[in-house]
Every structure is written in C-alpha cells, then in structure tokens.
Amino acid sequence: MRTSIATVSLSGSLTEKLNAAARAGFDGVEIFENDLLASPLTPEEVRDRCADLGLTIDLYQPMRDVEALPAEEFARTLRRARHKFELMRRLGADTVLVCSSVSPLAVDDDALAAGQLARLADLAQDFGIRVAYEALAWGRHVSTYDHAWRIVEAAGHPALGTCLDSFHILSRGSDPRGIEGIPGEKIFFLQLADAPRLAMDVLQWSRHHRCFPGQGGFDVAGLVRHVLRTGYDGPLSLEVFNDVFRQSDAGATAVDAQRSLRLLQEQVGLTAPPAPVVPTGVAFAELVTPDAEPVAALLGALGFARTARHRGGKPVDLWQQGQARVLVNTGTAARREGTHLAAVGLESPDPAGAARRAEALLAPVLPRRRAPQDAPLEAVAAPDGTELFFCATGREALPDWRADFPAAGPGAPRATGVRRIDHLSLTQPWHHFDEAALFHRSVLGLRAQESVDVADPYGLLRSRAVTNADGSVRIVLTVGPAPADDTAHAQHIALATDDVVAAARRFRAAGGRLLPIPANYYDDLAARHEFADGELETYRELGILYDRDTHGGVFRHCYTHTVGRVFFELVQREGGYRGYGAQNAPVRLAAQHAVRALTGG
Numbered sequence: 001m002r003t004s005i006a007t008v009s010l011s012g013s014l015t016e017k018l019n020a021a022a023r024a025g026f027d028g029v030e031i032f033e034n035d036l037l038a039s040p041l042t043p044e045e046v047r048d049r050c051a052d053l054g055l056t057i058d059l060y061q062p063m064r065d066v067e068a069l070p071a072e073e074f075a076r077t078l079r080r081a082r083h084k085f086e087l088m089r090r091l092g093a094d095t096v097l098v099c100s101s102v103s104p105l106a107v108d109d110d111a112l113a114a115g116q117l118a119r120l121a122d123l124a125q126d127f128g129i130r131v132a133y134e135a136l137a138w139g140r141h142v143s144t145y146d147h148a149w150r151i152v153e154a155a156g157h158p159a160l161g162t163c164l165d166s167f168h169i170l171s172r173g174s175d176p177r178g179i180e181g182i183p184g185e186k187i188f189f190l191q192l193a194d195a196p197r198l199a200m201d202v203l204q205w206s207r208h209h210r211c212f213p214g215q216g217g218f219d220v221a222g223l224v225r226h227v228l229r230t231g232y233d234g235p236l237s238l239e240v241f242n243d244v245f246r247q248s249d250a251g252a253t254a255v256d257a258q259r260s261l262r263l264l265q266e267q268v269g270l271t272a273p274p275a276p277v278v279p280t281g282v283a284f285a286e287l288v289t290p291d292a293e294p295v296a297a298l299l300g301a302l303g304f305a306r307t308a309r310h311r312g313g314k315p316v317d318l319w320q321q322g323q324a325r326v327l328v329n330t331g332t333a334a335r336r337e338g339t340h341l342a343a344v345g346l347e348s349p350d351p352a353g354a355a356r357r358a359e360a361l362l363a364p365v366l367p368r369r370r371a372p373q374d375a376p377l378e379a380v381a382a383p384d385g386t387e388l389f390f391c392a393t394g395r396e397a398l399p400d401w402r403a404d405f406p407a408a409g410p411g412a413p414r415a416t417g418v419r420r421i422d423h424l425s426l427t428q429p430w431h432h433f434d435e436a437a438l439f440h441r442s443v444l445g446l447r448a449q450e451s452v453d454v455a456d457p458y459g460l461l462r463s464r465a466v467t468n469a470d471g472s473v474r475i476v477l478t479v480g481p482a483p484a485d486d487t488a489h490a491q492h493i494a495l496a497t498d499d500v501v502a503a504a505r506r507f508r509a510a511g512g513r514l515l516p517i518p519a520n521y522y523d524d525l526a527a528r529h530e531f532a533d534g535e536l537e538t539y540r541e542l543g544i545l546y547d548r549d550t551h552g553g554v555f556r557h558c559y560t561h562t563v564g565r566v567f568f569e570l571v572q573r574e575g576g577y578r579g580y581g582a583q584n585a586p587v588r589l590a591a592q593h594a595v596r597a598l599t600g601g
C-alpha cells in the first residue's frame, strides 16, 4: 500500500522534512499547516517540490473547531474554510482533516454537527476537496471513532468521510473491531501511531509520546487488519507527535518510520519480505582500540588467550576462552574514538538470508569485504553505528569467518571458567533508543523485553534487552541522559561463567582490578536474603553483586575496570535467571563514577 508521513513527525524545515520523507521511500505526506505557514516556499513551490520528489500531498491538516457551533460562529468557520480550500487548490491537496471540536462554544448536538459538516463538505466539493472528520480522544463532545462515524453517516454527504487515527482509538481503549462496520470508501484517511502505555492525560500523551508502530504498547497491526477488511485502500500514514523525533535528524527518523511501516505491512499480510533469520549465538565481539596493551592485559587477566591473528596482516587479533571470542582491532579507526565495542558477530543459520532481510528492512548494508583479501562476510550497521556481522562458526555448509584467523601456533586457551559471551550492552545515542529496539526486532527477529529505568547518580538511564528465544543472543540497549557522561555511555561485554567467585579470584590474582562495591550494599543484601556462612563476606571481598528473581533464579555478577568506553562483567546465572541484575545497576553505576573520580579513568 502507499505509505505517507505527516510533516509534524519529522524535524526541520518543510524542505528538510520533504527531502527526508522522499529519501526514505515514502509515497506521500500529510502537510501540517504550521509547517506550511513557517515555510518561505509558496504553495505552488511546495506542490512542485513534492512532485519533483515523487511525493503526493495526501492530506492537509488540521482544521479545528468546525462543527456544532452557534450559527454566527459557523459562518465565520465557513469563511475560514474557503481560504483553506483555495490554499489547498494551490497546493494540489485534495483531502482536508477536520478534527473534532474542543471549542467551549461547541454544543452536544450530533444533528447540528452533521448538518454543519455537510455544509462544509458542500463548499469543499466545489473545490474538488474531500473532508475527513477525525475524533480527537479529548474532543469536547466527540471523542471516539464510532461517534465521529455516526455523525458522518448522518450527514450523508459524498465529500464527507472519516479519518481514523490509531492513537485516538487505542489510547481510549475503544474496541477497534467496530471499524469493520464502516464502509471502506467512507474511511477517507488512516493515521497510524503507537505509544508506550503511560497513565497520563491523553492530550499530553498524544502530543509528546507517540511513536512509530511497533515501538510502543498498542496493537497497531491488529487495528490495521480491521481497517483493511473494510476495503480501505488509501495510504498508511504515520502521524507521530514526539519530543525526541522533533529534535533528531529527519533523515534517520524517516528511515525508522518507513521501517516500522515495512514491518507493519508484513505483519498484516500485505507484503512478504524475506523472513527474519534469527541469530543463534554470538560468534564474537570486536573491540577497536588505539592502544592494544591495556586491552590485552584485561583480556589476559580474564583468562583469554590470543589464539590467532588476521592472516591479511591487518592489526586484528582473536582472543578466545571457551566459546567467548573477542577481536581486538588496532586499526586506524581506533585513533579517533578510543577503545570501544565496534562490531558484533552474530551466529546466523543463513547469513545471506539475514542480509536480504536486513536490506528489505532498510538496514544499511555494509561492504561484504573490508579488504580485498578478506573472506566475504555479510554485515549491516545498527542505528548506533555498531557493525553486525552475520557469520558461521564451525558449520559444514557455510564458510567459517575464522578462515581469516589462522591459529597462531599451539597457544592453547588458558583453561578458565568463562564459557561464552552472556550478553552485550550497547549504549545508544539518546535519540535512537526506540529506533534501536525496533531495528533489532524487525531486522534480526529478536524479541524486545520491557524497558526499565535505572537511576544513575547523575541522571536516569533507560535500558531494554533484545534477545532470541533461548537467550543465546542477548543485547541490552541502553540510553543515557547526558551525552557527555562517560560512565553512562560505557559499553560492556558480559561473560558467562559457572563459578563467578572462582573467576573473580583468578582475575584478581592475575592482576585484574574488580569494581569495588560499597559496604552499604552488602548490609542491605543481608537484610533482603539469607546466605550461607561466609557467602556474603566472599561477595563483599570481591565486589560481587547478587540478585534473585521471583522464580528462584539467582544472578551473581561483578565488574572489571574500564578501558576506554569498555568494561567486562563476569556473570553466573542459576535456576533460569533471565534478567540482568537491573536492581543492582544503580550501585554499579555509582561505583563506576566513584572510580572515575579517583583515577580519571
């Protein structure tokens, strides 16, 4: 189906918005009146610009406070409408949105509302324009879609139809099944928005917290299925009022928006892009660093051994322990950014299929070879710039990414307790958080868990895990408050072990520094849980944090010092514990701030 986006959903000038919408592949736009009023372009220039960009103007909006008015007030409204219709003719827009009145002058009289809307539609018809009447969730007398439809039906005018907006319908908890009772040709427009479930005033909720379908808590796809059963064949149009999107790069937001519609169209059966190929493990994590020594020291103390070096002579080493593999890249890219987690290798049952899926969902596909001599590897860029490689490790039918890393002699991994990478924590730029979760769900087929708020001493973090079904891929997406805050913006690699106490002791004995945790934390733990003799003292001594879930699952974890933006965590999961110790995160963050204040790093 045709896709459209309201200019209010994007940041910037009208020109910037139109460019971004076109580049992301939208077929049309809803022009928000304020965007036009603030533009130096004449309506004709806007029309021509849209035509040049291949965009149709699907809707002009909004007209407010039109219906159920005293006669003299309604006369003024018609005068206003005539002006707008003339403007729309110059723009080449043929549908106007009228939202239900919030005016204190409006009366609760459906017959009057229907009569006046019919008169408005009469005037519109003279201009070749259609009127789409939408119930705002906070409308004075009309606040539900079925009520708006009853008025449209009563008016019985060919140039008057209804506009459905998923936010207004789902925020009020209206039953969307009733949509199927509206003839498709009387649904003049369909606006789509999702939103997180928040207990707040619906107007504020709508104006500040809408997001793209799939990013919130509404069943937008379910609503669209009902709309499609009516025979509606107009555009799927995104209308998202969102404080973050208003400030972030319009190009990226438009791609995020288009991706959400691609997923939605797949969910409702309108399209069949290549199916997601869910990753089945983490093949490697790649650190890029300007200074290999501290990274090598940290990995060595954790029990990793350098087992291979890139055969093309690139400055990339493979460090390994159990199934945990870390690439250390000291190439040129490192100079600018310092030590950071730059890439993740995802074990993929079908790397080529995964890349096709990614492309269909508008993920930026990266060159398959980084250098001419490299084995080809499918890769895409995540919204935070992390490179995701789709690869195979030790599987018959597929080329092994390790072919580029011939073993560097006997150097057997130091046998220690780390089995594999448990999870990766990636910090997102503040304006890419919702986009990141949708990206990992739609492109990789991972599941997103609820987002949790974590108090950092200097601000609030939000964090949301995306995982595969068996938990062999777990990525924690985190967003911090202050872009300049290094602690909140660190990334980390969590390593799974069966005995975190032994692993922590070995790490320390090998010269590693564990993050010290304040005594108050352990006093509180003693109050909350019962421990065997000496157990708590061991945790206290090593800085091991502890959590227990409601099903008896237990989590023990501790943290290394930080190098650049990266630190490691040692984790021991027991009894099916599925979380990440969110309860302990504020203590960990405060401890990291304290270390940073003391050492400057």
Ligand SMILES: O=C(O)c1ccc(O)c(O)c1
Pocket: 061, 062, 097, 099, 134, 136, 165, 191, 206, 207, 239
């Ligand atoms: O918040 C508003 O006023 C507003 C305006 C137009 C719409 O289509 C809408 O859904 C909300």
Ligand SMILES: [Mg+2]
Pocket: 134, 165, 191, 239
């Ligand atoms: Mg709307």
